[in-house]
Amino acid sequence: MELSRTIFWDTNYNNIDWEKSSSYVISKVVMYGTIQDWYSICTFYGMDRIKNEMKKVRYLDDKSLAFLSIIFDEPKENFRCYTWKQSTPQHWTS
Known part of the structure; x- marks a missing residue:
């Protein structure tokens, strides 16, 4: 799978295990990726898996x-x- 490398600024892109790190990868794409990245994860993981993974994560920004x-x-x-x-x-919120 090929995704925008800039969304993985905190990790070595070449060492990402797409299966083991699926929650991490999907979260990064949802919050920082392009529409093409979104289509790529939909093709690779499928909508059901994306939904299940994202329902379990502890943090997403409000827009995501x-x-x-x-x-x-x-x-x-x-x-x-x-x-x-x-x-x-x-x-510190108002």
């Missing part, structure tokens, strides 16, 4: 969560990152 909620027709409350965020006190 809203995108996935719409794409998968799932309420935000069904995503772990949403419920985790609601139960964690936020500092």
